[in-house]
Amino acid sequence: MGKGFSTQELRILQSNFPKLLSDPYFKRTSKETPEYNCISWAMVRSDRWTQCPAGMKLPQFDGVTWWPPEAENGLDINCLIDAFEKTGHIICNDGVPEIGYRKVALYCDHNNHWTHAARLLSNGFWTSKLGAWIDIQHGDPYSIEGPAYGHVYCFMKYPML
Known part of the structure; x- marks a missing residue:
């Protein structure tokens, strides 16, 4: 894969997401x-930058920053799980599509610091926002594991009423 990417972009993708370029999707x-x-993208919100601690401004980003009220602040993966729980998500066993639910995968590094969240699309593929860069589609949640995002820590689901 890699169609439509510059050589420099392909190098960045290869070094951060070594499995991604072999993902046919x-x-x-x-x-x-x-x-x-x-995080915002996984929560289906593209009108804000979701980060922790709440209100922390990153000068390179123009988006509105937000963190769920009452959610625990911190880098530990449990803080991210808490943030998703405060928005109605619950822990589930896997990332397999389930009627009536939207699923997400949460990622962490070897220190159990959260790094990323990806969302399962209705077509069975996954979607990720790569920081301030682009949105991508990938075939499964594991194809973006690597140096940038670490590994899938858990799956959560949100009831679609």
Whole structure:
């Protein structure tokens, strides 16, 4: 894969996501935007940058920053799980599509610091926002594991009423 990416972009992808370029379902699905990040994207919110601690401003981003009220602040993966729980998500066993639910995968590094969230699409593929860069589609949640995001820690689901 890699169609439509510059040589420099391909190098970045290869070094950060070594499995991604061999994913036959990998493709870019948006232009670059700093308006939201992976956490917002997984929560289906593209109108804000979701980060912790709440209100912390990152000067390179223009998006509105937000963290769920009452959610625990911190880098530990349990803080991210808490943030998703405060928005109605519950822990589940896997990332397999389930009627009536939207699923997400949460990622952490070897220190159990959260790094990323990806969302299962209705077509069975996964979607991720790569920081302030682009949105992508990938075939499964494991194809973006690697140096940048670490590994899938758990799956959560949100009831679609």
